Amino acid sequence: MPNLVDRRAPLVPMPMLVLFASLLTAPLWLTQVGLYQYLALEIMIWMLFALGYNLLLGYAGLPSFGHGAYFGVGAYAFGLLELRVVANLWLDLAGAALVAAAFGALVALFISHRRGIYYALLTIAFGQVFWFVAVKWHSVTGGEDGLLNLRRLPADFGFVAFDLKSNAALFYFAFGVFALVVVALWRLVHSPFGRILTAIKQNETRAAFVGYNVWLYKWLAFTISAGISGIAGGLFALAQQSAYPNVMSLHSSGFVVMMVLVGGGLVSFWGPVIGALFFILARDLLGAYTETWLLWYGLLFMAMVLWKPDGVAGLWQDWQRRRSSGGALAPRGVAG
Amino acid sequence: MPLFEARNLHKRFGRQVVLEDISLAFDEGRLSGIMGPNGAGKTTCFNVLTGRYRADRGEVLFAGESITGLAPRQIAQRGISRSFQVMNLFNDYSALDNVLVALPDVRRRGFDGWHDLGADSVAQQKAATVLARVGLAGKERAPAKSLAYGERRALEIAVALAAEPRLLFLDEPTAGLGSEGTVRLADLIAELKRTLTIVVIEHDMKFLFGLADRISVIHWGQVIAEGTPAELRENPWVRRSSLGGGAS
Numbered sequence: 118m119p120n121l122v123d124r125r126a127p128l129v130p131m132p133m134l135v136l137f138a139s140l141l142t143a144p145l146w147l148t149q150v151g152l153y154q155y156l157a158l159e160i161m162i163w164m165l166f167a168l169g170y171n172l173l174l175g176y177a178g179l180p181s182f183g184h185g186a187y188f189g190v191g192a193y194a195f196g197l198l199e200l201r202v203v204a205n206l207w208l209d210l211a212g213a214a215l216v217a218a219a220f221g222a223l224v225a226l227f228i229s230h231r232r233g234i235y236y237a238l239l240t241i242a243f244g245q246v247f248w249f250v251a252v253k254w255h256s257v258t259g260g261e262d263g264l265l266n267l268r269r270l271p272a273d274f275g276f277v278a279f280d281l282k283s284n285a286a287l288f289y290f291a292f293g294v295f296a297l298v299v300v301a302l303w304r305l306v307h308s309p310f311g312r313i314l315t316a317i318k319q320n321e322t323r324a325a326f327v328g329y330n331v332w333l334y335k336w337l338a339f340t341i342s343a344g345i346s347g348i349a350g351g352l353f354a355l356a357q358q359s360a361y362p363n364v365m366s367l368h369s370s371g372f373v374v375m376m377v378l379v380g381g382g383l384v385s386f387w388g389p390v391i392g393a394l395f396f397i398l399a400r401d402l403l404g405a406y407t408e409t410w411l412l413w414y415g416l417l418f419m420a421m422v423l424w425k426p427d428g429v430a431g432l433w434q435d436w437q438r439r440r441s442s443g444g445a446l447a448p449r450g451v452a453g
Numbered sequence: 454m455p456l457f458e459a460r461n462l463h464k465r466f467g468r469q470v471v472l473e474d475i476s477l478a479f480d481e482g483r484l485s486g487i488m489g490p491n492g493a494g495k496t497t498c499f500n501v502l503t504g505r506y507r508a509d510r511g512e513v514l515f516a517g518e519s520i521t522g523l524a525p526r527q528i529a530q531r532g533i534s535r536s537f538q539v540m541n542l543f544n545d546y547s548a549l550d551n552v553l554v555a556l557p558d559v560r561r562r563g564f565d566g567w568h569d570l571g572a573d574s575v576a577q578q579k580a581a582t583v584l585a586r587v588g589l590a591g592k593e594r595a596p597a598k599s600l601a602y603g604e605r606r607a608l609e610i611a612v613a614l615a616a617e618p619r620l621l622f623l624d625e626p627t628a629g630l631g632s633e634g635t636v637r638l639a640d641l642i643a644e645l646k647r648t649l650t651i652v653v654i655e656h657d658m659k660f661l662f663g664l665a666d667r668i669s670v671i672h673w674g675q676v677i678a679e680g681t682p683a684e685l686r687e688n689p690w691v692r693r694s695s696l697g698g699g700a701s
Contacts, residue, residue, distance in 0.1 A: 125571040126572075304568075307569045307570065308567055310565060312553075315545075319545050325524070325529075327560070328557075329526055330526055331526070
């Protein structure tokens, strides 16, 4: 019998350790490398969104091209709960996740029997419906202006409350949420549920014939992914102190796809993290030199899809395989 | 009472009648064969029996209970497993993972989103045992897509076996195999036959006549002959047709 014990996933893998250490210490070194605190906060929020999205695209193989909708629903839900229901950070953030998950669940009811191009087209159509409602339903969403003047509510733990008005404080709060979601997602993709999702991605027919309710797994993957997008959207509304239609536009949906693919979400759990970092930095650094930064990024995206669809993480994995096999490219393993 | 019974099945695609009043019965502990020329309706019949297609009319019973119109997953959960003529594997997974996700223990924990499946050494040993049973010991970590053709055929059967079925359907298991691979597969099926009820669709008559306890011949969407291999060898229609050619 082979030794199978070493197949367990590490509780805290090295990339997670490096990521958490980099983020935790970011306020200490950001300004010294010419960046600023808010940028780190925004990168972390997009990393969260991209990781949630990749559960669907990378692990379940379901191409949603309208996922910005759930990011936006989370932002609006957070804002509306704060302005009209109860100004409590925990309840509003939980509400953002739950409302986005609920809308995701509703949409998933209509699309989970599809796959491939039909699935993708339906997600775009539903995404556009959400965007249209956000723009047109003035009395609730504030129309094109959106919801303005949201407050950065304090993080009240009962015995102690932290003010989140500064970007540094909000960054650490968002880091806490981010770390919890990353650990939960890491566990999820290595759990039976995650392994079955990846099996369904590879072969829906076979999964059904070994006894899995493929529809239900696809529905759940979409719902969970929408819920995580909602958390990211809630944090975004908190950071921006507003929620507006642009966050749920087709642009947002496209950005997260580009982040995941360029980063290498199809071959690595950490691909979306790399992609979000790469994208937001490109926006800020390239954007400082030229307004056409998205053109250059778009060309890079096309080149990546044409020549290296496994993204940056795929390049890294190739380099590691070459190094371990003394130059020759060894066969690929299963995405981890 | 037979373990599995199909009564008066009809299936048409558009105006094309593919199955017409087919009735079949498979006894527990036996290896039953279904044979027929290309286009006879064998695979459609298999797909109806295992829930991939819904019959237009007729009834399917398993262990005395109707499973007519049930989805493939519901049929699988009742203890019926199948392999496919065209390879149907989880290609990016290792051989071990292909079997692992098909284990009933793992299926029952399918909505567990917290515990690491890689840490479940009991399930993995069980999967490794299934692989060893089909002759794939030592190939546990090989990605399914990197296996040789015959090994992939064996893995197809391993995935079906992993579900711990009461009844195993094998759809043209020798398709694409050379003579050496066919002999190895015949040995494997003969071993499985000792503990399982098996139904095999096969165009390789020598293979089927050597293994089956009872064979049904399908042609033009109907069962035109049934019997033991010895009885069928004497059947005038089978003798006249090309079907009987390789069986002697």
